[in-house]
Amino acid sequence: MIEVKDLVRQFKSGDRTIKPVNGVSFELEKGSLASIVGKSGSGKSTLLSLLGALDKPTSGDVVVDGVSLAGLPDGKLTEYRRRDIGFVFQQFNLIPNLSAVDNVMLPMEFAGVRKAARLKRAKELLEQVQLDPEKQSRRTNRLSGGEQQRVAIARALANEPKLILADEPTGNLDEQTGEHIIELLSSLSRDHNTTILVVTHDRSLARKTERCFRLQQGRLTEEVRTGSRR
Amino acid sequence: MSVLARSVGNAFRNNIRTAAVVAVLAVAIGLALAMLVANQAVGAKVQELNASVGTTLTVNPAGGQGFEGGGEPLTTAEAETAASVANVTSVVGTKALRLQTATTGTTDSTTGSTQQGPGGGFGPGGQQATVSTNLTAAVDAGTLGNRNNASGTTGAQPARTLPITATGIGAEVDSTGKALEITSGTGLGDYTTSEAKALVGTSLAEKNNLTVGSTFTIQDKTFTVTGIFDAGTTFGNNAVYVTLPEAQALAETPDELSTMIVTVNSMENVDSTKTAVQEALGTDKADVTQGQRNLETAVSSLDSVKNISMIAFIAALATAGIIILLIMVMLVRERRREIGVLKAIGARNRTIGLQFVLESLVLVALGSVVGAVIASLASGGIASALISSNTSTTAAPTTQRGGGLAGAMPNGGGMPGGGQGGPFGGASQLLTSVTASVSPGVLAAGIAAVFAVAIIGALVPALLTARIRPIEVLRGE
Ligand SMILES: Nc1ncnc2c1ncn2[C@@H]1O[C@H](COP(=O)(O)OP(=O)(O)O)[C@@H](O)[C@H]1O
Numbered sequence: 001m002i003e004v005k006d007l008v009r010q011f012k013s014g015d016r017t018i019k020p021v022n023g024v025s026f027e028l029e030k031g032s033l034a035s036i037v038g039k040s041g042s043g044k045s046t047l048l049s050l051l052g053a054l055d056k057p058t059s060g061d062v063v064v065d066g067v068s069l070a071g072l073p074d075g076k077l078t079e080y081r082r083r084d085i086g087f088v089f090q091q092f093n094l095i096p097n098l099s100a101v102d103n104v105m106l107p108m109e110f111a112g113v114r115k116a117a118r119l120k121r122a123k124e125l126l127e128q129v130q131l132d133p134e135k136q137s138r139r140t141n142r143l144s145g146g147e148q149q150r151v152a153i154a155r156a157l158a159n160e161p162k163l164i165l166a167d168e169p170t171g172n173l174d175e176q177t178g179e180h181i182i183e184l185l186s187s188l189s190r191d192h193n194t195t196i197l198v199v200t201h202d203r204s205l206a207r208k209t210e211r212c213f214r215l216q217q218g219r220l221t222e223e224v225r226t227g228s229r230r
Numbered sequence: 231m232s233v234l235a236r237s238v239g240n241a242f243r244n245n246i247r248t249a250a251v252v253a254v255l256a257v258a259i260g261l262a263l264a265m266l267v268a269n270q271a272v273g274a275k276v277q278e279l280n281a282s283v284g285t286t287l288t289v290n291p292a293g294g295q296g297f298e299g300g301g302e303p304l305t306t307a308e309a310e311t312a313a314s315v316a317n318v319t320s321v322v323g324t325k326a327l328r329l330q331t332a333t334t335g336t337t338d339s340t341t342g343s344t345q346q347g348p349g350g351g352f353g354p355g356g357q358q359a360t361v362s363t364n365l366t367a368a369v370d371a372g373t374l375g376n377r378n379n380a381s382g383t384t385g386a387q388p389a390r391t392l393p394i395t396a397t398g399i400g401a402e403v404d405s406t407g408k409a410l411e412i413t414s415g416t417g418l419g420d421y422t423t424s425e426a427k428a429l430v431g432t433s434l435a436e437k438n439n440l441t442v443g444s445t446f447t448i449q450d451k452t453f454t455v456t457g458i459f460d461a462g463t464t465f466g467n468n469a470v471y472v473t474l475p476e477a478q479a480l481a482e483t484p485d486e487l488s489t490m491i492v493t494v495n496s497m498e499n500v501d502s503t504k505t506a507v508q509e510a511l512g513t514d515k516a517d518v519t520q521g522q523r524n525l526e527t528a529v530s531s532l533d534s535v536k537n538i539s540m541i542a543f544i545a546a547l548a549t550a551g552i553i554i555l556l557i558m559v560m561l562v563r564e565r566r567r568e569i570g571v572l573k574a575i576g577a578r579n580r581t582i583g584l585q586f587v588l589e590s591l592v593l594v595a596l597g598s599v600v601g602a603v604i605a606s607l608a609s610g611g612i613a614s615a616l617i618s619s620n621t622s623t624t625a626a627p628t629t630q631r632g633g634g635l636a637g638a639m640p641n642g643g644g645m646p647g648g649g650q651g652g653p654f655g656g657a658s659q660l661l662t663s664v665t666a667s668v669s670p671g672v673l674a675a676g677i678a679a680v681f682a683v684a685i686i687g688a689l690v691p692a693l694l695t696a697r698i699r700p701i702e703v704l705r706g707e
């Protein structure tokens with residue numbers, strides 16, 4: 001379970017301070033699938049980076065399964081990112097000179113998984129995200145945007161994280177692959193009890209999540225659903 | 231994929247840049263290795279030369295050396311005076327005798343008397359008493375010998391064998407103060423008492439069928455061979471050593487010394503001690519000379535080559551380290567975002583740091599391979615360039631003087647007591663012996679030093695990576 005408590009992140013740009021995240025609080029049950037929508041520049045990526053311990057909040061706290069991130073030293077935060085978080089970045093952020101398989105194996109290498117096991121799991125994951133098998137050993141800077149997106153999602157799933165944070169995961173995918181990725185994410189939340197928080201512009205994706213939040217002027221409001229879920 | 235595999239892969243991410251970096255590193259490393267090789271080679275040569283220079287001074291009677299000149303002979307009392315000078319560790323007196331093979335019917339052997347000075351029929355000998363022996367010289371007279379023997383006489387002479395040098399010594403050293411190398415038997419034991427025992431040179435022993443325990447005669451007195459020595463030269467091996475008092479007795483000149491060999495406690499004190507001994511004995515009484523003056527200057531110029539090459543080695547090594555440092559700083563900056571990604575997906579700081587250090591070592595390994603090739607091709611040229619520019623001034627006179635001796639000393643490397651001539655036949659011979667000593671061990675040590683410096687150089691940027699925050703991952707391109 002994730003509790004977000006009055007989270008604030010401010011940036012100084014010149015003599016102006018901006019607060020893309022300004023007092024955000026919410027809770028997510030374990031295994032839930034939620035989405036965040038909001039205009040470009042509204043602070044969605046900033047919020048996700050705070051939840052994923054990539055960045056530290058100006059104030060407030062994130063409590064994951066009872067552990068406060070604010071109280072953890074850097075080493076523990078690294079461990080948290082490695083073990084508990086699967087991050088899908090908006091710009092994929094794959095290592096360009098490594099193959100798709102090698103990229104997916106990286107988080108497992110950092111977690112100390114043995115080589116044969118990492119290779120097996122990496123191949124399975126790439127199959128799940130429907131990457132062409134012959135492109136598995138291709139360097140990721142020679143893959144298309146959609147293919148890179150799928151490798152990035154497979155990498156996020158590598159260590160079976162408790163929480164998946166996905167920043168626009170279907171933004172570069174065609175409708176059909178996008179649908180498939182959404183199916184994959186919802187099956188993970190259903191079958192593996194993985195908590196998933198997705199940032200998206202995609203209305204159809206947002207509609208498929210159990211809960212939907214809107215980020216506006218630094219504040220998060222939950223959209224009240226009209227009609228039935230799914 | 232392991233950290234190592236990733237590091238190797240990263241080292242080749244940009245082939246053109248990798249080639250450029252390796253080329254620059256190779257020049258620095260190659261230069262460092264060449265300098266180290268030159269340093270070691272010259273160092274070995276310096277040691278070798280130093281060992282042969284020794285720390286001995288030779289004292290001759292003023293105005294006289296060997297066969298030539300005049301003046302008063304040295305005395306045992308003067309030896310004591312010299313021994314009391316500061317920094318003198320020992321004074322060994324010698325008494326030279328000239329052994330002439332007794333031929334039946336010649337006057338010198340039948341008279342049985344000691345002949346002193348010119349007029350004895352065997353050339354000048356103010357310093358050397360000529361006495362008879364039953365030994366035959368191991369050296370054939372040859373042209374030089376006949377000329378030498380004829381020079382001091384008037385009128386026709388029958389063909390003669392060469393004289394043999396016999397030296398009375400106050401310690402187990404040869405006439406130049408070097409320790410005697412006894413190849414069989416033992417030394418004379420107590421060198422301060424008069425005893426009918428002798429050490430015989432290898433070629434002389436062979437010529438006369440002498441072994442340890444054999445006997446021969448000098449002046450009708452029977453001597454027992456206690457040991458055979460090898461002086462390393464044909465001239466030196468055609469010689470006999472007896473104790474100093476024995477030689478003085480044979481020459482009938484007790485208390486008289488032909489030369490004194492003064493040993494100084496260290497190389498640095500040789501010059502000052504030479505002056506001090508000269509003052510103590512008086513310039514009118516004795517000439518103090520140092521054996522290998524030319525050699526000493528050669529050693530000091532080689533020493534400066536050694537220092538220059540060591541400084542150049544360190545400078546080239548530091549350059550390699552700085553190149554690595556700058557290249558790695560550049561790479562860390564360039565991959566800032568990628569480092570952020572690795573951290574965002576859970577890489578530890580030490581994993582990332584290790585990856586960068588390994589990557590730098592891959593570059594250094596390549597640079598070392600190319601550099602070692604450069605060094606092995608260039609070190610000979612570099613060493614000879616360094617040495618010829620530093621020793622040309624001393625090498626030239628050395629060659630001239632050494633040339634004069636080459637005939638008398640077959641290996642061109644004799645140590646004449648008079649202090650003339652150099653031990654090496656000019657710069658070219660020196661160079662051959664210097665460049666010949668390039669060893670794989672030295673190369674390995676140099677490469678180890680390069681790697682140590684590279685690790686230090688790479689550690690700084692590797693530690694910088696620890697300060698990059700995972701949020702870098704979100705930075706726009
Ligand atoms: N490191 C930073 N320094 C200054 N301003 C930043 C920084 N990161 C984000 N911002 C600003 O915060 C706002 C929110 O950015 P972001 O979270 O990326 O928006 P979104 O993902 O919703 O498009 C933007 O105005 C952006 O310029």
Ligand SMILES: [Mg+2]
Pocket residue numbers: 044045046090167
């Ligand atoms: Mg964003």
